[in-house]
Amino acid sequence: MNVIIDHTQHLTLEQIMAVGHGEATVRMAPATRAMLTERRAQIETSITEQEFPAYGFNRGFGHNVDLSVKAEHLSELQENLILSHAVGAGEPMDATVVRVTMLLRANSLARGFSGVRPDLAESILALLNAGITPQVPELGSVGASGDLAPLSHIAMALIGKGKVTYKGAVMDSAEAMQEAGLEPLKLQMKEGLALTNGVQFMNAIGLVACHQLKVLLQSAAINSALTAQVMLAPDTYYRSDFHAVRPHPGAVQVADWIWQLMQDSPIRNAHRDFKTDGQVQDPYNVRCAAQVLGAAHDLITQAEKSLLIEANSATDNPILLADENDQYIDVISGGHFHGMPVAVQVYSLMQALGVMASLSHQRSVRFVDPKRNKGLGRDLKWPDLTEDENSMSSGMMMLEYASASLLNSIWGDAMPSHLFNISTNSGQEDHVSMGTGLAVRLLKTIPKASHIMAIELAYILQAIAIRKRLKTIPTETEIPEWVNQELGGLKTRMNGQGKGVVFDACVIREHPLTDAEKTFSPACETLYRIIGEKGLFPVVERDRYLAEDVAGLATFLAGGGIIEAIRENLELKWE
Template identity: 40%
Template sequence: MVVIDGRNLTLEQVYQVATGKAPVALAPEARERMASRRQGIEARLSAGEVIYGVNTGFGRMADVVIPPESLAELQLNLLRSHACGVGAPFPREVVRAMLLLRANVLASGYAGVRPEVVDRLLELLNAGVHPVVPSQGSVGASGDLAPLAHLALVLVGEGFAEYQGEVVPGSEALRRAGIEPLALAPKEGLALINGTQAMAAVGCLALLEAERLCAAADVVAAMSVDALEGTDVAFLEEIHQARPHPGQVASARNLFALLSGSQIRESHRSCSRVQDAYSLRCTPQVHGACRDALAHLRAKLAIEINSATDNPMVLADGRVVSGGNFHGAALAAAFDYAATALTDLASISERRSARLVTPEQSGLPAFLVPEPGLNSGFMTAHVTAAALVSECKTLAHPAAVDSIPTSAGREDHVSMGTWAARKLAMIVENLRFVLAVELLEAAQGIELRRPLRSSPALERALARLREQVPFLQRDRFLHADILKAAAVLGELSPEELLAAS
């Protein structure tokens, strides 16, 4: 059970809920805090105060005061008018993360909504009712308005949702799940859509996958170094302590340890080669830079998922004030940084793959197949990797430097953080297949060095791949091999492989 209080949610808990591995509940202290802040909103309404988004219009229409009898309609109209996203729907896991993150934001109390709103969001999660949320249409300020409006519409029995594998109208999904539609009180429609939860949901899941791939990349690179008869000297601890970027030191330590005990390495220790190519020798520097970029993004997301991103906000003293916490700049810049670093990681992987299939550079049969010419081997698998890396280079163009005015100029600077998050997720997916190609080639190269064996840790990694993908003796349907190798990457933790050795 994940218990949310608006302050202590972790990225790992987001993953557990997004993948359906844990139910969610609201902490009692958060429920009390929400009820207290809600009383402040209602007291000010009773006193006749004018509060943005509670009894006024939105954006440029903030100066239009709405009469009390129309306040519920105002909030429902907001959801309906803002649910205008387009494009392919977000995956189920992203939608579940969005539900969780929006509930956690509201649990902080700053939105001033009733606890019942969070209860209903958690009911959707726990019952497996997943709103259909188009992925395009957010500029990342005033938060993710369009995606979150699609999310919130299902709460009131509108929009569409996926339930038990079928997409149905929101009202039908609620009926089948035994959930009552929510009747919105003043401010609650606005509170459901003002925030960064679409970009944060996409970013959280992309980060967690990127971290797994970054760790696996050390294993795959070490296999390539051994298959290419590279040296482990470039990974000596003292070299990297002289330039102690944390990620670089960690990656170098992994590479050196993973190669320890390799017969292939020992077989050429006295050879005449002075230096390896940069794609081998500089692996810790590139992989390390990626590790550091992901650490930066992790720190940003850890703050964001426990932050209040509403507008207006109900302060502890009861004041209701306008601010700009919905602006996604902090995340957009971090997503772009991570996207650049991951693209570089994909690029160096592709360069190692290219060396492996080039006999003049590898000393192995052309395209890593025993009978080249009759067989094409990994020729076009490498082309696939090259194509994906070029896609990544285009996708890595920063989104955070772009802005476009909206809402008749009232919202005149936006973050594009949701596009930054979506691009990051695309790059992570591309990276997975680029590394899968390198894994297939590196494993093939090691086995072409037989009877010499690689290190115990790398032989374990190779054995895990061979459980799914056999040695390529002659040409076959490589698409399936790449998909299987991509799945195996999740099992290639340097720490676990070294401990098992």
């Protein structure tokens, strides 16, 4: 893929992720380069001739705005800014996020409102195309006057300083640039500031997370369709005419996915008759799956929309606007670097992640509960175990514990940092977003949710194998009146000891199924077959070590594996 930076066009999420993954080259449109060159000349002439004070051009930064800087020191001012602001802490950020950050900053500069040379944006693109990725510590930004620390670490690489990753090795930027045939950039008036005045680091994390959450949500819909079938639930919860009377877009979309995935399911058809089924309503984790996951869908959709607006915006301070002669020399100081518009969307993604993880966990709880798993037995133990083997087996009990632990950890990660302001810069920057730290936590939380969903998928796979092994399915029927009479008589015969005692009873009958009736919808059978062929999670017939199998399932799921597997029968389109 060849991605074009064009001030008249918008980048899409697909283009952004292609660059982030190193699957695309990037170049600037000639018309954009010409526009940037023209506007740079306009502001240089204006400041030189009029000698007016302009923040970022010939004045200090932050609360040093009152300090003027001589013309011969303007380049040094910019380099000093970068060196002094590169104070990040923690582990290096994921390379994909750093590459997306670089693309977004170049795209912002190319909008034409920063007053910089085209060389600045093109130098960033040259690093991207060469595969040179700055080492950027994950922490240190308050997400307000730009992601100052992270973006300064990226800017250091442009001027031949700091550490980068190149061809799989960590080295000095100057060394990598020399090997790649590139020259360090000499910063000019305002250009150091322009490299750091934006929350592209936070926004990049948000977009990467958004892309990953879209994969997880569709995977959650697939898990939902599988769980509904193996738990002998109906597909009526997902009918389009049902959701039309409460048409939240996300719920409508997710219901349609689950509905399609459940069609032509022999096991569903085998208990479609109420006399066979006997089930009036299922627990919320199945019955309300479309509504719950639909809410996550709406959060992700809105976040993607807002984060792409940010990705295609000019974020800087000052911003240069046109005067009455259409010269871009009107220097406007403002707050187009503030992170709050992005922070609230990052938190929306955290909410969506929490919603998906919580629903998935509740299903895992149900799978190991013999009173609620529709005849699948205690802890999904293999039905062929002898009585002695059964008594010695834990089955898949412990995976539910692991799921609960991960979910609790996600809840801890979900603290709304953007609501806790800490004033910085001697009170000049007295309201900051704190969204970048939240975004970093979001990125680290996604694998936990993937693992929770993988645990649910492990339970589903074991449950399918058990369901195919069993000869019947249990169905509830009404309690005969004579049973109620017998229970009442038993209470009477307790000689006064029955006070406060309540008897409850139900009648469970076994409905026989043929082998053909114990199969699932075509898409789900394909997924079950492909996972089996890959050996990702063999049937648990005896207690064994499960951690590595579940980790493999998590990697497969997070990478879109189960989405690709069902695509042979059905493509889930995000609309």
